[in-house]
Amino acid sequence: MNKNIVILCLILCTACSKTMEINTNANFEAVVLPDGSQVYLNHDSTISYEEHFDPRTVSLSGEAFFIVVSDTSDFTVTTKHGTVKVLGTEFNVKTTSKQLAVDVKQGLVALKTEYETSKVKKGIKAIYKDGEQAVQHIKSNREYRKWIRSLKKEFRTLGNEVKPILNEIGSELEKAGEKIGNEFKN
Numbered sequence: 302m303n304k305n306i307v308i309l310c311l312i313l314c315t316a317c318s319k320t321m322e323i324n325t326n327a328n329f330e331a332v333v334l335p336d337g338s339q340v341y342l343n344h345d346s347t348i349s350y351e352e353h354f355d356p357r358t359v360s361l362s363g364e365a366f367f368i369v370v371s372d373t374s375d376f377t378v379t380t381k382h383g384t385v386k387v388l389g390t391e392f393n394v395k396t397t398s399k400q401l402a403v404d405v406k407q408g409l410v411a412l413k414t415e416y417e418t419s420k421v422k423k424g425i426k427a428i429y430k431d432g433e434q435a436v437q438h439i440k441s442n443r444e445y446r447k448w449i450r451s452l453k454k455e456f457r458t459l460g461n462e463v464k465p466i467l468n469e470i471g472s473e474l475e476k477a478g479e480k481i482g483n484e485f486k487n
Contacts, residue, residue, distance in 0.1 A: 322349040325363070329452040334359070338376065339368040343395075343448050364395040366445055382429055383414035392421075393445035400430045404441050412436060 323330055323342065330342040335354035342348060346363025357376040369376045371389030378385040378394050382401035385394055390408025394401070403412050404426040412419050412427050416434040421427040426441045 319352040320349055321352050322347065329448075329455055331452075331456070336372060336376075337370045341366040341449060341452055343452075361394055361396060364393065364445070364448070366393045366449055367391065382431060383412060386411045386413070395445070398431075400428060402429075403427045404443065404445055406441075406443070 323332055324347045325342045325344055327344055329344065330346075332340045332342065332348065334340060334350065334357075335352070336357055338357075340348060340359070343364035343366075346361070346365055348359050348361050348365060350359040355374075357372065357374055358379060359377070360379045362381070365378075367376075367378065367387075368391050369387050369389050373388075375386045375388060380394065380396040380401050381398075382396060385392070385403055387408065387410045390410060391406040392408070392410055393404040393406070395404075396402075401412075401414070403410060403421050405421050405423050407423055409423070410421050412421050412429070414429045414436060417436060419427060419436045419438070421438070424441050426439050428437045428439070430437075
């Protein structure tokens, strides 16, 4: 194959690939990924993924709760300290500068670090600390539920604030529709 054609193909492939990034700063964020999986991001967290989402891979810094739709291909969360692979499940991933913690609400995940790969099942929290060679498995304390409750409360409050505005917009649209309808009758 002609060298120029190969270079052109590489340039086009790179140009077509777009990285999506969501950074929460001091907010919560809810994201629906292209495959339908849901991600709830805690404060000061960042998630990124390729727009075409094949393979199903996201990069995470901070904390996120995942509800992954089942698929034939793996879903992978990459972090500074390791990767988490699943087919379909619900789990929380929290990464800091010194550690990675995976807390499985439902299903089974594989946690891979520099030193080992271990399976983490429902009700278990796996913790990998930077510099240690083993992953510690403990009973889940479901600590993530606290920030998930705060996220839900914030979203409910926002919904209550937006509802009157949406009702007003709906009313105005209805009036405009009636006016247009009357003009067409005349």
